[in-house]
Amino acid sequence: MMNKRIYLDHGATTPIRSEVFEEMTPYLQGNFGNPSSIHSFGRDARKAVEDAREQVGQAIGAYSDEILFTSGGTEADNLAIQGVAEKLKDKGKHIITSQIEHHAVLDTCEAMEKKGYEVTYLPVDNNGLLDPNNLKEAIRKDTILITIMHANNEVGTIQPIAELAKIAKEHDIVFHSDAVQTVGSIPVNVDELAVDLLSLSAHKMYGPKGIGALYIRKGTKLDKIFHGGAQERKIRPGTENVAGIVGLGKAISLAVSELELKSKKITALRDRLIKELTSIEDTQLNGHPEKRLPGNVNVSFEYIEGESLLLNLDMKGIAASSGSACTSGSLDPSHVLMAMGLSHQTAHGSLRLTLGKDNTEEEIEYVLEAIPEVINRLREMSSLWKGKEANYS
Numbered sequence: 001m002m003n004k005r006i007y008l009d010h011g012a013t014t015p016i017r018s019e020v021f022e023e024m025t026p027y028l029q030g031n032f033g034n035p036s037s038i039h040s041f042g043r044d045a046r047k048a049v050e051d052a053r054e055q056v057g058q059a060i061g062a063y064s065d066e067i068l069f070t071s072g073g074t075e076a077d078n079l080a081i082q083g084v085a086e087k088l089k090d091k092g093k094h095i096i097t098s099q100i101e102h103h104a105v106l107d108t109c110e111a112m113e114k115k116g117y118e119v120t121y122l123p124v125d126n127n128g129l130l131d132p133n134n135l136k137e138a139i140r141k142d143t144i145l146i147t148i149m150h151a152n153n154e155v156g157t158i159q160p161i162a163e164l165a166k167i168a169k170e171h172d173i174v175f176h177s178d179a180v181q182t183v184g185s186i187p188v189n190v191d192e193l194a195v196d197l198l199s200l201s202a203h204k205m206y207g208p209k210g211i212g213a214l215y216i217r218k219g220t221k222l223d224k225i226f227h228g229g230a231q232e233r234k235i236r237p238g239t240e241n242v243a244g245i246v247g248l249g250k251a252i253s254l255a256v257s258e259l260e261l262k263s264k265k266i267t268a269l270r271d272r273l274i275k276e277l278t279s280i281e282d283t284q285l286n287g288h289p290e291k292r293l294p295g296n297v298n299v300s301f302e303y304i305e306g307e308s309l310l311l312n313l314d315m316k317g318i319a320a321s322s323g324s325a326c327t328s329g330s331l332d333p334s335h336v337l338m339a340m341g342l343s344h345q346t347a348h349g350s351l352r353l354t355l356g357k358d359n360t361e362e363e364i365e366y367v368l369e370a371i372p373e374v375i376n377r378l379r380e381m382s383s384l385w386k387g388k389e390a391n392y393s
């Protein structure tokens with residue numbers, strides 16, 4: 001009986017680590033005050049929120065008053081894009097992004113198009129990398145916002161954000177980056193990256209779901225997208241998710257303090273997976289070979305249907321994904337793999353394994369036995385594969 005369960009889907013979400021959980025629980029029980037209240041319950045909650053703001057700021061090299069708490073990465077992306085677009089609409093209505101953004105950015109940009117904005121979706125190369133020259137060429141007089149993700153959630157490719165943001169600055173254009181995949185995983189410093197706005201999310205770094213933050217550089221102006229109370233500098237109304245905020249603060253400071261050590265270990269496991277998986281016949285690596293998230297493995301197996309591969313791996317206790325968790329379930333191939341120029345067939349045979357801090361060498365050992373076995377079995381059943389074999393003989 002299979003009783004092992006191996007989680008290799010940290011790009012989709014991570015568990016709340018115990019140190020974070022312990023930090024949060026008082027704020028779900030005894031310390032339940034509303035941070036806006038004057039009494040001691042309120043003041044305790046306010047202190048917790050402001051301490052966490054300090055932790056988040058410190059983790060990314062920002063001042064604490066540049067951190068605005070949101071309900072997660074998706075809301076942070078929406079607030080950045082809609083907020084800037086609305087604020088600067090008299091200056092221009094052109095936005096630049098990339099074809100491989102997370103749907104939180106892509107769908108928001110598409111919604112802005114319906115509202116009369118124009119959006120340029122920059123292409124990427126075969127490795128998922130943007131060319132800064134393409135950005136330069138796309139800039140117009142009426143460009144008001146550039147939004148490019150730091151690292152891609154599906155293929156792990158890390159973009160040259162500092163270089164791209166510098167181009168934006170030269171043209172006095174606001175630059176936003178969705179850094180949900182990088183904060184806590186690789187060094188992220190808002191000054192080194194030279195971004196004006198940056199999104200992050202707790203549940204991708206061992207914090208709770210439903211809490212994130214938008215970094216807003218001093219002087220960057222944006223309109224609110226929700227209406228209500230005066231919380232979060234009157235930009236993001238609603239009673240604060242105090243326990244979530246405390247969890248985010250703890251998670252991000254732990255992640256950043258352990259980053260170097262963990263990333264070394266995770267990178268070693270990643271490289272072993274990539275090396276051995278790509279040695280399987282008719283298998284390719286998706287994403288950049290070096291400029292890549294420490295925990296991301298994305299490979300395509302020809303003559304394999306990603307969905308059946310996932311189901312078969314799940315039966316062996318291995319949790320992985322094909323494309324991104326948000327898009328699996330639909331039969332459309334991943335927009336990211338399509339933008340990278342993969343054929344439909346190759347995109348459909350993709351497998352994403354995203355490693356976390358607690359994955360072990362033994363687990364990887366097991367996975368490296370299980371995957372070739374499943375691939376062989378599925379290929380044996382595939383008429384395309386048999387046809388290919390026949391052609392060789």
Ligand SMILES: *Cc1c(COP(=O)(O)O)cnc(C)c1O
Pocket residue numbers: 011012071072073074075102104149151152153178179180181201202203204210211212
């Ligand atoms: C997970 C993710 C998001 C969405 O964050 P939520 O907190 O789940 O809303 C946005 N962008 C990227 C790159 C992500 O990986």
